[in-house]
Amino acid sequence: MSDSSRRTFIKAGMVGGFAAAFSKLTRAADATVHLPTPSEIEGPFYPITPQKDKDFDMTQIEGKSGVARGRKITIEGRVLDTDGQPVEDATVDLWQANAAGRYRHPHDPNPAPLDPNFQGWAIVQSGRQGRFHFKTVLPGAYPASGNWMRPPHIHFRVSKRGYLELVTQMYFEEQELNESDLLLMRKSEMERQGMVARRIKDEPETYRYTIVLQKL
Ligand SMILES: [Fe+2]
Structure with a gap:
């Protein structure tokens, strides 16, 4: 072996070593990324009035020509397990307040107006690669108790046979109100990372949200 080819050989070996070490690091990082999504209380406003239209587009109700008031947003979601493997055919049941911060629920004490064109509740399935998406409006903040204002949030119940049901x-x-929310601030910094959707696009305004389920 000539000197120069030996140098190349040694260099390649070193690169291989680094690559192996790096992939170990990446795996360690993955394990952190795939912590199960923290659960949170269901809250009092899970819909109790039956509704026909629960499709992925919450900005319009089937049979009505109007469009929901507020900032239109899209959520690009994904359901994974703790190993980072996609979970297909999970049922993603979600509900939220309208842009004014009002739930369509008979017990919501908020005097903010209802929006007759806002669907407010959707049930979608995760598909290929565990992906799902839905269109909605940015939920309004609303008063909880005392001077506590809930920040914009969407409630989720995610289920699939063989996995622990997640309510979150x-x-x-x-969102500034995140910093003073009594529920969110009870979580650790790492848990909060798993509960906050990231803005990935402005036009249309799009957020990415990853749900991690635990196997039973
Ligand atoms: Fe809520």
């Missing part, structure tokens, strides 16, 4: 709430990054 999803938040939006860059």
Whole structure:
């Protein structure tokens, strides 16, 4: 072996070593990324009035020509397990307040107006690669108790046979009220990372949210 080819050989070996070490690091990082999504209380406003239209587009109700009031947003979601493997055919049941912060629920004490064109409740399935998506409006903040204002959030119940059912709430990054929310601030910094959707696009305004389920 000539000197120069030996140098190349040694160099390649070193690169291989680094690559192996790096992939170990990546795996360690993955394990952190795939912590199960923290659960959160269901809250009192899970819909109790039956409704026919529960499709992925919450900005319009079937049979009505109007469109929901508020900032239209899209959520690009994914359901994974703790190994990072996609979970297909999970049922993603979600509900939220309208843009004014009002739930379509008979017990919501908020005097903010209802929006007759806002669907407010959707049930979608995760598909290929565990992906799902839905269109909605940015939920309004609403008063909880005392001077506590709930930040914009969406409630989720995610289920699939063989996995622990998850009930949680999803938040939006860059919302000032996140910092003073009594529920969200009870979580650790790492848990909060898993509960806040990241803005990935402005036009149309799109957020990414990853749900991690635990196997039974
Ligand atoms: Fe809520």
